[in-house]
Amino acid sequence: MVSRRRMLTLASSLACIAVFFDAQAVAAQSGQARTVRPVSVVGDLVDINRSIDERDNTRANAGTSNYSGLFVTVDLGSEETIIGVIQDHGRWSYDYPGRYRIEVAESMRGRWNRVFEGAGRQGESKAMFEPVRGRFVRVTATDTRGGGNDWSIAELRVMVDQGGAPRFPDRDRDRDRDRDRDNITQPRGDRGMRDVGSAFDRNLNTRATSGTFEYAGASLTLDLGGEYELSRVTQLHGQWSDDYPAEYTIEVSRGRSEGRFDEVWRGRGEPARSVAEFRPVIARYVRITALRSRDRYHWWSIAEIRTNRDQEPGDRDDDDRLVGRPIRRVTGQGISDASAVSDDNNTTRATTSGVNYAGAWIMIELDGSDPVSRVIQIHNPDERDYPGRYRIEVSLDGRRWQSVWQGEGTRGRSAASFSPVRARFIRITAIANHDLQHSWSIYRLRVRG
Numbered sequence: 189m190v191s192r193r194r195m196l197t198l199a200s201s202l203a204c205i206a207v208f209f210d211a212q213a214v215a216a217q218s219g220q221a222r223t224v225r226p227v228s229v230v231g232d233l234v235d236i237n238r239s240i241d242e243r244d245n246t247r248a249n250a251g252t253s254n255y256s257g258l259f260v261t262v263d264l265g266s267e268e269t270i271i272g273v274i275q276d277h278g279r280w281s282y283d284y285p286g287r288y289r290i291e292v293a294e295s296m297r298g299r300w301n302r303v304f305e306g307a308g309r310q311g312e313s314k315a316m317f318e319p320v321r322g323r324f325v326r327v328t329a330t331d332t333r334g335g336g337n338d339w340s341i342a343e344l345r346v347m348v349d350q351g352g353a354p355r356f357p358d359r360d361r362d363r364d365r366d367r368d369r370d371n372i373t374q375p376r377g378d379r380g381m382r383d384v385g386s387a388f389d390r391n392l393n394t395r396a397t398s399g400t401f402e403y404a405g406a407s408l409t410l411d412l413g414g415e416y417e418l419s420r421v422t423q424l425h426g427q428w429s430d431d432y433p434a435e436y437t438i439e440v441s442r443g444r445s446e447g448r449f450d451e452v453w454r455g456r457g458e459p460a461r462s463v464a465e466f467r468p469v470i471a472r473y474v475r476i477t478a479l480r481s482r483d484r485y486h487w488w489s490i491a492e493i494r495t496n497r498d499q500e501p502g503d504r505d506d507d508d509r510l511v512g513r514p515i516r517r518v519t520g521q522g523i524s525d526a527s528a529v530s531d532d533n534n535t536t537r538a539t540t541s542g543v544n545y546a547g548a549w550i551m552i553e554l555d556g557s558d559p560v561s562r563v564i565q566i567h568n569p570d571e572r573d574y575p576g577r578y579r580i581e582v583s584l585d586g587r588r589w590q591s592v593w594q595g596e597g598t599r600g601r602s603a604a605s606f607s608p609v610r611a612r613f614i615r616i617t618a619i620a621n622h623d624l625q626h627s628w629s630i631y632r633l634r635v636r637g
Contacts, residue, residue, distance in 0.1 A: 221271060223345045226262035226325075232514065233260055235556045239341040244278040248556075249340040250329075255285070259328040260344065267294060267323045268348040273304070275313040275327065278342025284308035285339050287331040290315050292322035299414050300326060300470060308333075319349055380406030387490045392426040398478070398488040403433070407477035410493055415442060418471045419496050419512070421453075423462040426491025432457030433488050434480040435535065438464045440471035449475055455534020455631075456569050457482075464534075465632070467514065513635040514555045522548030529633035539573070539629040540618075546576075549617040552633065557584055559637045561608040563593075563616065564601060566632040571600040573629035576620035580604050582611035589615065597622065608637060 226240050232250070233239065239248035239260060250258050264270075273290050277283055290304035301322070304315040325346055329339055380398055387396035387408065398406050412418075421438050425431055435456055439449040453464040474495070478488050520526035520538065522545060528536040529550070540548050554560075560582065567574045574597035581589040593604040614635060618628055 221347055221349050223274070223347050224264060224268065226344065226346060227265040228263045229260060229344070230558075231260035231326075232258035232555065233339070233341065236260065237556065237558065239344045242343065244276060244342045247278060247280055247283075247340045247342045249280070249283065249338050251338065253332060253336045253338060255329050255339045256332050257329065258339065259326055260341065261296075261324060261326040262344060262346065263296075264323050264325070264346060264348075267321055268346075269319045270303075270322055270325065270346060271319050271349045272314065272316040272347035273325060273327060274315075274343075274345045274347065275308070275341050276343040276345070277311055277313070277340055280338070280340035280342065281311040283338045283340035284310055284313050284333070285329040285331070286333040287329070288313065288315075289328045289330050290317070291326045291328070292320050293324045293326070293417075294322050296324055296417065299416055305330065316347075381408045381488075384408050387493045390492065392424065392491045395426060395428060395489045395491045397428075397431070397490070401481055401484050401487055403478050403488045404481050405478065406488060407475055408490070410474040410476075410495075412472050412474070412495070412497070415470050415472050416497055417468050418474065419466060419468040421464045421474060421476065422494040423457070423476070423490045424492040424494065425460055425462070425489055428487075428489035428491065429460040431487050431489035432459060432462050432482070433478040434482040436462070436464075436476060436478045438466065439475040439477065440469055441473045441475075442471060449473070453534075454479070458568060465634070468512070513558055513560060513637055515552050515633070515635065516555050517553040518550065518633075520548070520550040523550050523628070526550050529630045534569070534631055537570070537629045537631045539570075540627045543624050543627055544621055545618050545628045546621055547618065548628065549615055550630070550633075551613060551615040552635065553586070554612050554614070554635065557610055557612045559608045560611050560614065560635055562603065562605045562634075562636040563614060564603045564634040564636070565597070565616070565630045566601055566634070567597075567629055568600050568631065570629045570631070572622075572626045574599060574602050574622060574626075575618040575628045576622040577618070578602070578604075579617045579619055580606065581615045581617070582609055583613040583615070584611060586613045594619070597628075 225242060229236050229240050233248040234251045236248045238246040270292055285308040287307050289302060291300040291302050293300045303317040303320055380403055381396050382399045384396045386394035396408060418440060437451055438453040439451050441449040452469055453466040515530040518526045518530055523538050523540050526538045528538050538550060563580055577596050579591060580593040581591050583589045592606040592609055
């Protein structure tokens, strides 16, 4: 029978060996390793900025035990050779993820390269991997631990190596990506659309088309050539500007199997250019399906499809450089169906009951106290339902308010830009009617920072 002292000695020796080999693994990867603090952070956790405030007695947390799929993305401020990511769970040592994934990208919209997937650990979840070049790092919980444990991060740190020989997966795959995009074919599942490849040939004088005005149920699928963060899909109708769908849906998938497609947006088409914007998702395949035909005269035509990944200036707007802030809750006064502004459904809206709406307001609560600098109201398709004048106020606690912007609404889309300010609550108040014919309507509300 082995004595207790001998068992303790053996356990201590094994622990020392494990530490030695862990240190050797790190040394093999990093001749000049150091830990860096990210310059900014976004994601799904509550009070997310606390994960990089250099204080181990504060935390960002999921606020729920059902946190699978939630993520945190940090920006290092410049490209680095990344070799590891450390989640310090602080005094919430048992709030570690069941399993999680680490991805690295050179651009927020670039290809996200998976570098690690494994189980969390009590106290500190540490992921080490081969050196890879990147600026952005995303941590995604892929499974919970069960029971009632939260996911908490007191401090999130990234390990970099100034002397390592990194891989450049984004750049190495550019050639493959371009080849995939140049050879897009009509995947199984496309229905009722002709000349599908014309929607991806970079030529506005060609088109994919239904060839008939009865196109409800017709669809086409775009293969991005790899997994990317996606938040916008645009149909350019080209010279066939009136060939837009009455209603359509956007679905995405990481795999080709139709059973794995998830709907991320549903709404109306628009003349010349149909734009679908939604919360960022990771996807490779994008399917566009027409739900309703418009009339007995117009077909459905797509000259080109663009996403937020495309770099042409004409296909982007000023908001692309800013990070979207997730909306947690919406309330209002003098305006009905206020929650419709955050549902990414272009067929629902928040609207006033009449044309005399001065004093009506809508208030949103964000997931955390984040810097904000731009608030956009989307009035389309009721493009004339914009406020005559309105005011933007922000608050950290919902009681003390600071006015940050005041001005006129504009047709189709009212955008208010101001100096960055930290806020959790944002209130939009109409201070003057537009006219005596139009109400105030908001189909979607975007907060950027």
